[in-house]
Amino acid sequence: MPPQMPPYVPLLILGAGALGFAVFTLVVSHLLGRPRPNPAKDAVYECGMPAIGTARERFPIKFYLVCMIFILLDVDAAFLYPWALVFRDLVRDGWGTFAFLEMTAFVALLGGGFVYAWKVGALDW
Amino acid sequence: MNAEPTVQHALLLSVGLFALGALGVFLRRNIITILMCIELMLNAANLAFVAFSNHLGTREGQILVFFVMTVAAAEAAVGLAIVIALHRGKDTLDVDAFSVLKW
Amino acid sequence: MDFAALLFYAFGALALGSAIVVISQRNPIYSAFALIVTLCSLSAIYGLLGSPFIAVLQIVVYAGAIMVLFLFVLMLLNVKREGRDPGDGRTLKGVALALAVLLALQIGTVLMRARLGPARPLDASTEKMARDLFSLPYLYVFEATSVLILAALVGAVALARKDS
Amino acid sequence: MSETTIQTVIAAVKILVIFNVLLGLFSLMTWVERRVLAFMQFRLGPNRTGPFGILQPVADGIKLFFKEEFIPPGADKWLFIAAPAVSVITAFLAIAVVPYGGSVTLPQASWLGPFAGREVSLQIVDLEVGVLYIFAITALGVYGIVMAGWASNNKYTLIGGLRSSAQMFSYELSLGLSWVGIIMLAGSFRIQDIVAAQDGGFWRWNAFIQFPAFLIYVVASTAEVNRTPFDLAEAETELVAGFHTEYASMKFALLQMAEYVNMITVSALGTNLFLGGWNAPFPGVPDTGLAGVAWFGVKVLSVLFFFIWLRGTLPRFRYDQLMHFGWKVLVPAAAVWILITAGALAFQGPRPAAAAVGAL
Numbered sequence: 001m002p003p004q005m006p007p008y009v010p011l012l013i014l015g016a017g018a019l020g021f022a023v024f025t026l027v028v029s030h031l032l033g034r035p036r037p038n039p040a041k042d043a044v045y046e047c048g049m050p051a052i053g054t055a056r057e058r059f060p061i062k063f064y065l066v067c068m069i070f071i072l073l074d075v076d077a078a079f080l081y082p083w084a085l086v087f088r089d090l091v092r093d094g095w096g097t098f099a100f101l102e103m104t105a106f107v108a109l110l111g112g113g114f115v116y117a118w119k120v121g122a123l124d125w
Numbered sequence: 126m127n128a129e130p131t132v133q134h135a136l137l138l139s140v141g142l143f144a145l146g147a148l149g150v151f152l153r154r155n156i157i158t159i160l161m162c163i164e165l166m167l168n169a170a171n172l173a174f175v176a177f178s179n180h181l182g183t184r185e186g187q188i189l190v191f192f193v194m195t196v197a198a199a200e201a202a203v204g205l206a207i208v209i210a211l212h213r214g215k216d217t218l219d220v221d222a223f224s225v226l227k228w
Numbered sequence: 229m230d231f232a233a234l235l236f237y238a239f240g241a242l243a244l245g246s247a248i249v250v251i252s253q254r255n256p257i258y259s260a261f262a263l264i265v266t267l268c269s270l271s272a273i274y275g276l277l278g279s280p281f282i283a284v285l286q287i288v289v290y291a292g293a294i295m296v297l298f299l300f301v302l303m304l305l306n307v308k309r310e311g312r313d314p315g316d317g318r319t320l321k322g323v324a325l326a327l328a329v330l331l332a333l334q335i336g337t338v339l340m341r342a343r344l345g346p347a348r349p350l351d352a353s354t355e356k357m358a359r360d361l362f363s364l365p366y367l368y369v370f371e372a373t374s375v376l377i378l379a380a381l382v383g384a385v386a387l388a389r390k391d392s
Numbered sequence: 393m394s395e396t397t398i399q400t401v402i403a404a405v406k407i408l409v410i411f412n413v414l415l416g417l418f419s420l421m422t423w424v425e426r427r428v429l430a431f432m433q434f435r436l437g438p439n440r441t442g443p444f445g446i447l448q449p450v451a452d453g454i455k456l457f458f459k460e461e462f463i464p465p466g467a468d469k470w471l472f473i474a475a476p477a478v479s480v481i482t483a484f485l486a487i488a489v490v491p492y493g494g495s496v497t498l499p500q501a502s503w504l505g506p507f508a509g510r511e512v513s514l515q516i517v518d519l520e521v522g523v524l525y526i527f528a529i530t531a532l533g534v535y536g537i538v539m540a541g542w543a544s545n546n547k548y549t550l551i552g553g554l555r556s557s558a559q560m561f562s563y564e565l566s567l568g569l570s571w572v573g574i575i576m577l578a579g580s581f582r583i584q585d586i587v588a589a590q591d592g593g594f595w596r597w598n599a600f601i602q603f604p605a606f607l608i609y610v611v612a613s614t615a616e617v618n619r620t621p622f623d624l625a626e627a628e629t630e631l632v633a634g635f636h637t638e639y640a641s642m643k644f645a646l647l648q649m650a651e652y653v654n655m656i657t658v659s660a661l662g663t664n665l666f667l668g669g670w671n672a673p674f675p676g677v678p679d680t681g682l683a684g685v686a687w688f689g690v691k692v693l694s695v696l697f698f699f700i701w702l703r704g705t706l707p708r709f710r711y712d713q714l715m716h717f718g719w720k721v722l723v724p725a726a727a728v729w730i731l732i733t734a735g736a737l738a739f740q741g742p743r744p745a746a747a748a749v750g751a752l
Contacts, residue, residue: 006232008275010403010517011488017407018484022477022646029642033460063558064209065388066715067300068202070561071293072381073723075198077568078191078285079370080730081524082358084575087734089355090362096738099362102370103734107727109374113381114723122385123719125712132347135277136339138240142247142266144332149251151324157302158256161263164294165247168270171286173339179277182348184360190282191361194289195373199380201294205301206387212305257542261471264535284524292531296561299538303554354520354581 065122069114076110135176143169156211156218160204167197236276243269260298267291281354398506406516410487418652419449425700432704459641464545467638471543476643479536479650483657486529489522490660491515491583493670493685514685515584522581526661527568530616534560536650541635553635555711556618562718563615563622569726570608573733574598574665583661587669594673599666604729606666608722613658615718618651620703622714659695660688667691 083103090099117123142165149162171190178186208218215222242265249262267290274283360366423438423446430437438445463472493514500509519525534557541553575581577598578589590597599606615622636647663669668691670684679687709717 007517007519008235008272009231009400010407011485012235013400013404014407014488014516015481015485017411018481019477021411021484022480025642025646026473026477029457029459030461032458033641035460035462061209061304061388063554064205064297064300064304065385066558066562066719067297068206068384068388069381069719070565071198071289071297072202072377072384073565074293074561074568075195075289075377076374077565077572078194078289079361079373080569080572081575081581082281082354083362084572084730084734085579085581086355086358086362087576087737088579089359091738100734100738102362102367104731105371106374107731109371109378110381111727113378116382117385118720120385120389122389123715125715132344133340134236134240135273137336138243138273140332140336140339141244143335144328145244145247145251147331148324148328151327152251152321155256157298157305158250158253158259161256161259161298162251164290165250165263165266168267168290171282172270172273175274175277175279175282179279179350179352180344180347182350184350184352184357187279187282187352187357188361188366191285192369192373194285195376198289198294199376201297202380202384203387205297206384208301209305210387218305257468257471261535261539268532280519280521281524284521284528287528288524288531292528292534293561296534296538296557299535300554303538303542303550 062122062125065117069117069122073110073114076107079106132176132180135179136173139169139172139176141169142166142172154219154221156208156220156223157205159220160201160208164197164201167193232276236273239269239272239276242266243273256302257299260295260302263298264291264295267295278350279352281352281357398510402507402510402512403516406512406514410492410516411484414484414487414653414656415649417656418649419453421652421656421696422452422648423448425703428697428700429704432701453645456642456645461643462638462640464638466545468543468545471539472638473643475536475540475543476639476646476650478539479533480646480653482529482533482536483650483653486526486533486654486657487660488516489519489525489583490657490664491518491587491669492660492688493682494584494680496681496685513584518582518584520581522583523571523575523586523661523665524581526657527564527571530564530567530654531561533650533654536647537635540639540647544635544638546638549635549637552637556635559615559618559622559714559718562715563612563722566608566718566722566726567612567616569723569730570605570612571665572726572730573602573605576730576733576737577601583664583669587664587671590668591671593675594668597666597668597671599668602666602729602733604725605733608726608729609662609666612718612722613662614699614702615714617655617658619655619699621706621709623708655699656692656696659692659699662695663688663691667695 080103083099087096087099090096146162146164146166146169149165150159153159153162171193174186174190174193178184211223212218246262246265246269250259250266253259253262267286271283271286271291274280274286361370426448427437427439427445429435438448441447441451463469491514495511495513497511498504498507498509502508537553537556537560541549541551541556544550574586578586580586586598594600636644639647670679670688672679672683672687
C-alpha cells in the first residue's frame with residue numbers, strides 16, 4: 001500500500017472547484033444578462049402590493065428560543081458522538097455499565113432542562 | 126528561522142487573535158460585537174491548547190478544548206438572553222447605556 | 229516549504245485578516261460573518277495540526293450553532309450600524325491600540341520563552357480522544373458539564389421569554 | 393510521475409466525475425420531477441423540447457443564463473450575491489465523504505500508464521470523522537439561507553429564511569441523533585466501515601436493525617432538505633417562494649441546485665447508513681467494484697423517486713405542527729432510542745444485542 005495522500009488535498013480541490021464553479025456561473029450570467037430596469041421591476045416583490053417600509057423588521061423571540069435550545073442540545077450531541085464511537089470497545093473491556101450509566105445521567109440532566117423548556121412553553125409555536 | 130510551522134507559529138497566531146479580540150472589546154460599543162470578540166479570545170485560547178497539546182504529546186489540552194466549547198455555547202446562550210432582556214429595557218445596545226444594575 | 233506549511237500560513241493569515249474585519253466593522257452583521265470565516269479557518273488549522281475531531285467540533289459547535297444564534301439575535305433586535313464615536317474617540321482608540329499591543333507583547337513573551345523541549349508525537353485520533361474523555365478522571369468534569377448546560381438552558385429560557 | 397502527483401490526479405479525476413454526475417443528476421431530476429408529478433396529477437408536464445421533453449433542463453439552463461440580473465432596492469448587495477455561492481459550495485462539499493462503491497482496480501492497460509492496475513477507492517476522501525464532517529457541513533448550509541433571506545430586504549424572504557433555518561436546525565438535531573445508534577453498532581465514524589458492517593443480505597441493513605432510527609432519518613432528512621411535506625419555507629400560498637423570492641437568473645439556479653444537490657446527498661448518505669450502501673440485498677449476488685456502484689445507483693435513484701412520490705402525495709404541514717413534531721416527537725424519540733440501543737449493547741454483548749434491537 002503506497003503512502004496515503006493527506007486527506008485535505010481532495011477536500012481543497014473540491015472546495016476550489018465548487019468555489020470556481022459558483023464564481024464562474026455568477027460572473028457569466030452577469031455578463032450575459034442585459035438588465036432592462038423599470039421602476040415596477042425594481043420594486044421589492046411583495047405580491048404586487050407597494051412595499052411598506054423595509055424588511056429590517058424585528059421578529060418573534062421564538063426563533064431565538066428554538067435556536068438556543070438547539071445549540072445547547074447540539075453540544076450534547078457533540079458529546080454523544082465520541083461516546084457512541086467507543087461504546088462497543090468500552091463494553092468489550094468491561095466498562096459497559098459504567099459508560100451506559102455515565103451517559104444516562106448526562107442525558108437525564110439535559111432532559112430535565114428540555115422538559116423545563118417544554119413546560120414553560122418555549123417549544124410551543 | 127525554520128520555515129515549517131512549529132508550535133511557536135501556532136502560538137503567535139493565537140496571541141494575535143487574542144490581542145485582536147481584546148482590542149475589539151476596547152473599541153466596539155455594541156454589546157453583541159463585544160460578545161463576539163470574547164468568542165474570538167476563547168478561540169485563541171483553544172488554539173494555544175491544541176498547539177501545546179500537539180507539541181507536548183498529551184491529549185489533555187485537546188480534551189480541555191471540548192469543555193471550553195461547551196462553556197462557550199452556554200456563555201453565548203445566556204449572554205445573548207441577557208442582551209435581549211437589556212434591549213427590552215433600554216431599546217439600545219450601546220454598552221455606555223447600561224451603567225446601572227437595576228432600573 | 230511543504231504544502232501543509234503553506235496551507236497553515238494561508239489559513240493563519242485568513243484567520244487574522246477576518247479577525248481584523250470583525251473588530252473594525254461598524255455593522256455587526258458583517259462582523260458576525262467575518263467571525264464565521266475566522267472560526268472556519270481555525271478549524272482548518274486544527275485539521276492541519278492533526279486533530280480532526282476538534283476541527284469538526286469547531287464547525288459543529290462554533291460555526292454551526294453559536295454563530296447562528298448571534299446572527300439570529302442581530303436580526304431579532306434589528307441592530308443598526310454603530311454611530312460615530314463622540315469627540316475624544318481618536319485618543320481612546322490610540323490608548324486601546326496601545327493596550328492591545330502591550331497585551332500581545334506580554335503574552336507573546338511569556339509563550340515564546342516557555343521551555344518546550346523537543347516535540348513529542350501525539351496520536352490525537354478521535355478514538356483515543358474519546359477513550360480519554362470517557363475514562364474515570366474526566367467523569368466528574370463530564371457530568372458537571374451537563375449541569376452547566378442545564379443551568380444555561382433554564383437560565384436563558386427564563387431570561388429571554390419574560391413577557392414575550 | 394511521483395506518487396503524490398498520481399494520487400492527486402486520481403483525486404482530481406474522481407472529483408471531476410462526481411461533479412458532473414451531480415450536475416447531470418440535478419438537471420435530470422428537475423425534468424423527472426416535473427414529469428412524474430404531472431403523471432401523478434393527470435397532467436402532461438414538459439413534453440415539447442426533445443423526445444418526451446428530455447431537453448427541458450438544457451432549455452431552462454440556457455434561459456436562466458441569459459436572464460437579466462436583479463438586485464432589489466435596499467438589499468445588501470454583497471451578502472445577496474454571496475448567498476447562492478455559499479449554498480452551492482456547502483452543498484458540493486458535503487458529498488466529499490459519501491462513498492458510492494467499495495473500490496475498483498484499474499485494468500492493466502498500457503494507455504493508463506502509471507495508473508494501470510491501481511486500486512481506486514470510490515470515495516473522494518475517507519475522513520476519520522466521516523459522518524461528523526457531513527453534520528458539520530450541513531450546519532454551515534444554514535448560512536446561505538439566512539443570508540439570502542436577510543439580504544433581500546423583503547418581508548417574505550426574511551420570514552421564509554427564518555422559518556427555513558429554524559426548521560433546518562430543529563431537524564438537524566434529530567438527523568444527527570438518528571446516526572448515533574449506527575455509529576455504536578459499527579464502532580466507527582467512517583462510512584466505509586458502516587457499510588461494511590451491513591454486509592450479508594438485506595436483513596442486516598440498518599433500516600431493519602435500527603428501524604426507529606431509520607424512520608427518524610427519513611422524516612428529518614426530508615425536512616432538512618425542505619421537501620414536501622416540510623417545504624414550509626417556500627409555501628407558495630403564504631410566502632411567494634420563501635427565501636429565494638427575489639432571486640433571478642443564475643443566482644436562482646444556484647440556490648435551486650444547492651437544494652437538489654443536498655437532496656442527492658441525503659439520499660446517498662441514507663443509502664449508505666441504512667440501506668446497506670453498495671451491498672447487494674442477497675448474499676452471493678456480485679456487489680464488488682462496478683456492480684456495487686450499480687447497486688448503489690439503483691438504491692439512490694429509488695430514494696430520490698421516493699422524495700418525488702412524497703411530494704405528489706402528501707399535503708404540506710402547518711408551521712406550528714412542523715415545529716411541534718420536530719421538537720416534541722422526533723428529538724425525544726431519538727434520545728430514547730439511543731439509550732435503548734446502548735442498553736441492549738451494554739447488557740447483552742454486541743451480537744445478541746443487534747438481534748434483540750432488531751426484534752423490538
